[in-house]
Amino acid sequence: MRRKIPSTHALSAFESAARHQSFTKAADELAVTQSAVCRQIGALESFLGVKLFRRTRRGVALTDAGAAYSRRVASRLDEIEYDALEVMAKGTAFGTLELAVVPTFATKWLLPRLPAFTTASPGITVNLTARTRPFLFGDTQFDAAIHAGAEAWAGTERTLLMRESLIAVASPSLIAPRKNLTPRDWSSYPLLQQSTRPFAWRNWFAAQGIEFDGDMIGPRLELFSMLAGAAVAGLGIALIPRFLIEDELNRGILIPVCKYEHQSENTYYLIYPEERTGNTALSTFRAWLEHETRQARSTVRPDS
Numbered sequence: 001m002r003r004k005i006p007s008t009h010a011l012s013a014f015e016s017a018a019r020h021q022s023f024t025k026a027a028d029e030l031a032v033t034q035s036a037v038c039r040q041i042g043a044l045e046s047f048l049g050v051k052l053f054r055r056t057r058r059g060v061a062l063t064d065a066g067a068a069y070s071r072r073v074a075s076r077l078d079e080i081e082y083d084a085l086e087v088m089a090k091g092t093a094f095g096t097l098e099l100a101v102v103p104t105f106a107t108k109w110l111l112p113r114l115p116a117f118t119t120a121s122p123g124i125t126v127n128l129t130a131r132t133r134p135f136l137f138g139d140t141q142f143d144a145a146i147h148a149g150a151e152a153w154a155g156t157e158r159t160l161l162m163r164e165s166l167i168a169v170a171s172p173s174l175i176a177p178r179k180n181l182t183p184r185d186w187s188s189y190p191l192l193q194q195s196t197r198p199f200a201w202r203n204w205f206a207a208q209g210i211e212f213d214g215d216m217i218g219p220r221l222e223l224f225s226m227l228a229g230a231a232v233a234g235l236g237i238a239l240i241p242r243f244l245i246e247d248e249l250n251r252g253i254l255i256p257v258c259k260y261e262h263q264s265e266n267t268y269y270l271i272y273p274e275e276r277t278g279n280t281a282l283s284t285f286r287a288w289l290e291h292e293t294r295q296a297r298s299t300v301r302p303d304s
Contacts, residue, residue, distance in 0.1 A: 006044055006047050006048070007040070007043065007044070007047075008080075009040055010040040010041065010043050010044040010047070011044070011073055011076075011077065012030065012040075012077065013026060013030060013032075013036075013037045013040035013041055013044075014040070014041055014044050014052060014069075014070065014073060015070065015073050015074050015077055016029050016030055016037075017037060017041060017053070017060070018052075018062055018066065018067075018070035018073075018074075019070070019074070021059070021060065021061060021062070022059055022060065023037045023038055023041070023059075023060060024059075041053065048069075050063075050065050050066075050069075051063050051065070051066070052065065052066035052069065052070075053066055095123075095124065095125075095280070095281045096124070096125045096126075096127060096281065097124060097125070097126045097127065097143050097144070097281045097282060097285055098127050098129070098141050098142045098143045098144075099126055099127065099128050099129070099142065099143065099144055099145065099146065099285075100129050100130075100131040100135070100140070100142045100144070100145035100146070100147075101128050101129070101130060101131070101145070101146045102130070102131070102132060102146060102147060102148055102268075103130040103132065103223050103225065104223050104224035104225040104228075104244055105146060105148070105244065105268065106128055106130065106146070107225060108224075108225065108244045108245070108247070109243060109244065109296075110128075110146070111128075113292055114126065116288075116292075117285065117288050120288065121284050121285075121288070124281045124284060124285065126285065129142070131145065131147075132196060132222065132223070133196070134147065134149070134153055137155075137156070137272075137273045138273075143272065143276055143279060143281070143282050144270055144271060144272035144276070144282055144285075144286075145270075145271045145272070146161070146268060146269070146270055146271075147268070147269060147271055148164060148266040148267065148268045148269075149266055149267070149269070150265045150266060150267065153271055155273060155274055156271050156272060156273055156274060157271075157272060157273075157274055157277060158269040158270060158271045158272070159269060159270040159286055159289070159290060160267060160268075160269055161267075161268040161269060161270055161289065161290075161293040162243065162267070162268040162293055162296065162297065163263065163267050163268075164241045164263070164264045164266045164267065164268065165241060165242050165243075165261045165262070165263055165264075166200070166204065166239050166240065166241055166242075166261065166262040166263075166264050167239070167240065167241075167242050167256050167261050167262075168204070168237050168238070168239055168256065168257050168258060168260075169228075169231055169237070169238055169240060169245065169248075169249070169254040169255060169256055169257065170189070170231055170234075170236070170237045170238070170254065170255065170257050171231060171232055171233070171234040171253065171254065171255075172252065172253075172255050173234050174189065174234045174236070174237075175189060175237070175257055181257060181258055183210060183211065183212050186210075186212055186214070187212070187214055189236060189237050190218045190219065190235065190236030190237070191214065191215065191217065191218040191236055191237055191239075192218055192219055192221060192227050192230050192231060192235065192236040192237060192238040192239075193216065193217075193218045193219065193220045193221070194220070194221060194222070194223075194224070194227060194239070195220045195221065195222045196222060198216065199216075200239050200264075201215040201216065201239060202215045202216065203262070203264070204239055204262050207262050208260060218236055219235060219236065224240050224241065224244050227239075227240055228240055228244070228245050228248060228254065231254055232248065232253050232254060237257055239262075242261065243296060268293075270286055270289055272286075
């Protein structure tokens, strides 16, 4: 059955006229005559059986139906343009890699290393989008994801990158470094909570055989970068993977408040759909990422 899809020329004319609230400005933008814009919009209205514009003293204005339709059309045209640019990019030597990433890993660990990848593989463009929770690849444009977790995603393969060692840190202005804190000591300081890991502190204390009633009390923040910033500001003690705050530790603006480091169940993986295993850009990026994470693991401090 033939699809009921309007002409793309008509949709482009309508989107431009709706955005400018003017047929004349739409004609200038599209490099056509005003009468051509009028014809395209008239054809679209006939196709839909709905009036999209109404005449006013100052020109034209969208009807309620036109306003609602214009928002949808603008969004769809943006998506079509994006898809076209993506196909054009993938016509180069290697193409474009769409990567979903957990934000702090991307900012603190991946981005500082990406220039080396770009130099080694100039034909590959890596686009990064923040995603904090699992998703279905079939519902997105992503080629792969970097995610921390223990459970495998259905229909995917994964490459181990890093295991997570959590340390409790704070600003030196809040607490002096100590070898061990008693439960009474812990109760003297706010514990910064990560909203996506509500039981992180509970698991931390349980692994040490410590019973502490206030393990889920404290300001809640979503990202490790937020936790680090809050800890630097002296708002409390944060529980953060060591490799995400090496810079803050080296600069002394965050310090470990005790020696214990907790190997959590979360492991960082590069995850990708099974059908994209042979993708050239993905294979090249995966090989580079495996090398970089091996290097990082080999330089982990002996006491961590």
